[in-house]
Amino acid sequence: MNRYKELMARRNEIMKKAVRLDYDSYEFKAIGFDYERMMADTGYGLEEVRRIQAASGVGGTPLKELRNITALARKFAKPGCGARIFIKDEALNDSGSFKARRAALSCYHAKRLGYPGVITATSGNYGAAVASQAAKLGLKCIVVQECYDSKGIGQPEIIEKARACEAYGAEVVQLSVGPELFYTFLLLLEETGYFNASLYTPYAIQGIETLGWEIVHDSLRVAGKLPKAVVVTNAGGGNLTGTARGLRIATDEKIEVIAASVNLAGLHMASDIDFNRKSFTTGHTGFGMPFMTNPDRSDVPRSAARPLRYMDRYVTVNQGEVFFVTEMLASLEGIERGPAGNTSLAAAFALAQEYSQDDMIVVQETEYTGAGKHHQAQLAFAKTMGIDVRFGDPEEEIPGKSIVLPDSAGKIRAREYDLDRARRSLIRNATQRADFLTADDLDFLAAEVNRDREYVQEVLREINKKWEEN
């Protein structure tokens, strides 16, 4: 057995020390686990999370109406259509993104348990968020990033995120492309004994519940009504899960939760070549799809991010469309923000045209921008990598080969992904190693895909799985 396999075999033991959460105690029957009990057992209620976040420069971000963008969307909508578009300006959290909400509770918890430091594996804004919160609490911090291809060519936005982590005093460990990042991550956890500030612990998800809660209360205050839909950029599923849970805590009224990802179909996430042929390193389908249908592929035994439980729709947008709306946000609204966070805005621009002018929809995040992490920087980098950047119909964009900027705002589309495919895929993945399922397992699966028991039975019949009747 090589050193890679040897370490991976000890992953659960290392992880247990690094999160101090007994995941086994939530397991039941063949495949089920008690998700809600795991969430409740953190002991943090929403009010306490709000207090912790308020004390650390997080939360209470403004909900802004995008009047010009709404007016532009209405130009392309049927008469009477075109919902008012609002944006939750999460870039104004300390460290510049909604990820600060996840980091605030994770770091607070690590400090409370007496860990000397925190480690997180992320190439996203979460690194800077953890580094920032660790700095406030006097915790040491290591951020592990996938950043370069094997030739040492880095993704500009990830390099910028590394700079931000260093600015908050963190140690940044950068790696070339490959899922064995997890190997280095485990080695570091073992060596340091730090807390695994994973994106997928219950703390990291509860930290986002305040965002959903604020959207409800901000909407009532600013617009006097609840939004018809909240559009969420989706990657690992935590943003969507936490936001949806927060909406439900705040109101019993139905608010549609719509996921949006950048379409990177055809690019392999573990490819040394494809790595620098994409212009989005997060918020894309390369994370969004696999994490939705197999949430426990994360860096903890059971992920607290379970987006299919909460998702009403899933739409994709193309890279060119997101760059286009990023410029639109700057030049029409005077709000300059990072492109990846505008994935949900691109989708919302198209989705708003489906709703009445009396309705409101909320784009629930923005992220900070700067050198490297900017549509100018990323389009320039794409050109350097030989990507064909041109104007035309975004439908023609081929990820890794072209970026097609719409030649009219009217060509921005939100493309529907069939969630039924995702639900079936989750059930297949979850039951892969089980020969026989109990009634409790069926209820677990029903909750996992937000459908009834009959739906689950129908899928199980198709894949020849047996279950006990009761």
Add this chain to the structure above:
Amino acid sequence: MIRKGAWVRIRKTVLNPEERAENIPEETRKVPLFLWTKGYLLEDAEIGSEVKIKTPTGRIEAGTLLEENPAFRHDYGPFVPEILKIREIVREELAGDE
């Protein structure tokens, strides 16, 4: 010669090609997994030699010495005129008399 105590950047090989995970694309499996990090140099050394550093968390890490006082060189890249055109499109479409 870079002096002991200087702030430096190193690179090390974490996994050789034959040690890499199965089920990853061939182009990834045929190259090593590299790691880059920064810290204070523990002994005087030349660029390209094997060194040890102390990282900001106090860990000792070993690798090949790459550079002293590593700079952040990322920027906004060569100007992208397409952005000017996006600006024109959205402004004209918003002002347009429909």
